[in-house]
Amino acid sequence: MVDKAFAPIFDPKNVATRPIRTPKTAELVARNLRRMIIDGNLKDGDHLPHEAELMEHFSVSRPTLREAVRVLESERLVEVRRGSRSGARVCVPGAEVVARPASLLLELSGSTVADVFVAREGIEPLAARILSTEGTEDDFDELERIVDEDIPAAHAADNLAAGTSAFHLRMVQLSGNATLAIIAGMLHEITERHTGAVISEKSRADKEQYEASYRLEIRSCRRLIKLLRARDADGAFAHWQKHMVNARTSLLKDRENIQVRDILD
Structure with missing residues (x-):
């Protein structure tokens, strides 16, 4: 008998006519294997146990097991x-x-x-704040190495955008906030391509101004690292927010209406 308190929920008028679907056996097997990957029992590069072992472990047939593996393959969790x-x-x-x-x-x-x-302005300063309190000296050393080696090397190879974009992305990743890192990774290609196109145009138009901008970029990155090492969360946030606003102003001047599709075509 249905409790009166729940009667409205089970009223036929309020219940969808479509029955609840029972997951297929292959989906349940895939769910178990997915959980093993998420929990770290199966790590990147590991091979799944042999089919015979998995069939015995899950008490399933070979076609069911292979369907489960195909589910994980479609999710890019196995190759x-x-x-x-x-x-x-x-x-x-x-x-x-x-x-x-x-x-x-x-x-x-x-x-x-x-x-x-604009979205990056919401992500990166926050990541800098987190990194200033949660980061390690090894994290700060890695950022310093990018500034000392990778960005100058990219500059020398006429690919400065790759070096600076790598610094921005790695800073967010080192903050330890997985959500911010994923979003930054999603936007990485767009910003790197646009930055590269603008830098290339500026370097051809005014080499001296381009070199001045490069030196300013290096100084700004070094300033951030100094604030991170000092554990100055407010200072790191304010400095990087100003850096991002200045970068947007420079890189979008007369280009505000360029669409993402124009960058990725």
């Missing part, structure tokens, strides 16, 4: 080399898995590059 005796290999995905679909959504929505740069 299957056809004809290989080694079986399926775990491949823990990074932000690149969602970057392309996210970029496509931005293209379809008519988003501008300005939208993306």
Whole structure:
């Protein structure tokens, strides 16, 4: 008998006519394997146990097991080399898995590059604040190495955008906030491509001004690292927010209406 308190919920008028779907056995097996990957019992690069072991463990048939593996393959959690005796290999995905679909959504929505740069202003200063309190000296050393080696090397190779973009992305990743890192990774290609196009144009137009901007970028990154090492959360946030606003102003001047699809075509 249905409790009166729940009677409205079970009133036929309020219940959807479509029955609740019972998950297929293959989906349940995939769910268990997915949880093993998420929990770290199966790590990036590991091979799944042999089919016979998995069939016995889950008490399923070979077709059911292979369907479960295909589910994980479609999610980019495993990689299957056809004809290989080694079986399926775990491949823990990074932000690149969602970057392309996210970029496509931005293209379809008519988003501008300005939208993306404004979003970064909400992400990166916050990441800098977190990093200043949660980061380690090794984290700060890594950022310093990027400034000392990677950015100058990229500059020398006429690919400064790659070096500076790497610094921005790595700073967010080192903050330890996975959500911020994933979002930053999704936007990385868009901002790097746009930055590269603008830098290339500026370097051809005024080499001296371009070099001055490069030196300013280096100084700003060093200033951030100094604030991070001092554990100055408010200072790191304020400095990087100003840096991001200045970068947006410079990189979007007369380009405010450029759409994401124009960058990724």
